[in-house]
Amino acid sequence: MKTMLAIISNALCRMTGRNVGARVVVSRSFADFTPQVTFDIKKCDLHRLEDGPPVKAELTREQGLQYYRTMQTVRRMELKADQLYKQKIIRGFCHLYDGQEACAAGIEAAINPSDHLITAYRAHGYTYTRGVSMKEILAELTGRKGGVAKGKGGSMHMYAPHFYGGNGIVGAQVPLGAGIALACQYQGNNQVCVTLYGDGAANQGQIFETFNMAALWKLPCIFICENNKYGMGTSVERAAASTDYYKRGDFIPGIRVDGMDVLCVREAAQFAADHCRAGKGPIIMELQTYRYHGHSMSDPGVSYRTREEIQEVRTKNDPISMLKERMLGNNMASAEELKEIDVDIRKQVEEAAQFATSDPEPPLDELCNHIFYNNPPLEVRGTHPWSKLKSVS
Numbered sequence: 001m002k003t004m005l006a007i008i009s010n011a012l013c014r015m016t017g018r019n020v021g022a023r024v025v026v027s028r029s030f031a032d033f034t035p036q037v038t039f040d041i042k043k044c045d046l047h048r049l050e051d052g053p054p055v056k057a058e059l060t061r062e063q064g065l066q067y068y069r070t071m072q073t074v075r076r077m078e079l080k081a082d083q084l085y086k087q088k089i090i091r092g093f094c095h096l097y098d099g100q101e102a103c104a105a106g107i108e109a110a111i112n113p114s115d116h117l118i119t120a121y122r123a124h125g126y127t128y129t130r131g132v133s134m135k136e137i138l139a140e141l142t143g144r145k146g147g148v149a150k151g152k153g154g155s156m157h158m159y160a161p162h163f164y165g166g167n168g169i170v171g172a173q174v175p176l177g178a179g180i181a182l183a184c185q186y187q188g189n190n191q192v193c194v195t196l197y198g199d200g201a202a203n204q205g206q207i208f209e210t211f212n213m214a215a216l217w218k219l220p221c222i223f224i225c226e227n228n229k230y231g232m233g234t235s236v237e238r239a240a241a242s243t244d245y246y247k248r249g250d251f252i253p254g255i256r257v258d259g260m261d262v263l264c265v266r267e268a269a270q271f272a273a274d275h276c277r278a279g280k281g282p283i284i285m286e287l288q289t290y291r292y293h294g295h296s297m298s299d300p301g302v303s304y305r306t307r308e309e310i311q312e313v314r315t316k317n318d319p320i321s322m323l324k325e326r327m328l329g330n331n332m333a334s335a336e337e338l339k340e341i342d343v344d345i346r347k348q349v350e351e352a353a354q355f356a357t358s359d360p361e362p363p364l365d366e367l368c369n370h371i372f373y374n375n376p377p378l379e380v381r382g383t384h385p386w387s388k389l390k391s392v393s
Contacts, residue, residue, distance in 0.1 A: 040055065070129060074098070116164065208248075257287050
């Protein structure tokens, strides 16, 4: 078939008088690609478990394209947020997720849409994988009415069905996650709650208290520590006597996972979800990952680590590049096809940014909505403190 197409293409070139460089490019058909490949993946470290996640992972072409699009979308969205922040269009707190995309994509691929997820303030990636559009995310970052929280939550407080944020207090979402898991257990719906926190929160006392209650009541809770090596500007080695975060539950089983490999994350998260659904109680996952940006936009990210360190991770262990190389190397996609996806994502990001910068801000009379159930009037002790304020848009 390829030979025949080449003959036809050459004939058309001779008939039209065009040179070989101007040939009509004939797209490859789906039949040309490998539909499914089994990959070797890194073995997880185990704590209080005899068997762990598999060391081989099957990937279909459709799954690979989906994971690639998801991770690339999160990456491009975060880079656009970085740009808008530097233009002073996004203000306040903003914690970017680029570098950690395999965590969000892999977890979402392993759980059900009806399962629950709660995380810390580095939440843009999970907001997207839980079903919120780029337009709603970027509009929330710019404080616009079309944002997922109507422009009043900002970077740290985005929500969606079965997604509970985005939480600004370090480690405080972990007890909430256990509470959600308790509700799942009480309702008997066979759902689980994925409760995420970072290495910077891992020494919080409330996390250990939550571990105890979750183990005592055998709650269907997957505790996940996203270990990106630095809590703000402090390396894990300087902050923790033991950096084996997957063992921190002591009496709770744990696994340590390569968080830069979307397939490793998917298989481990599936293993953890099955563990919880089987009534075995909670489990702890440590995802070894890396953030490319600083802790927040006020942190250049190079005062406590070198540019060479960041570049080495980008070169050798980037999650998007890893998946791309697997797919290209095993004939699961073409470079042209992935490039088309990249172009389409860039276009969507620009459209989302346009919306986020043109959509109006919420009116001031909505400032206190969604705080009280019945939306009481804005007056406070007979005064109207917002009367002197004006919307910039």
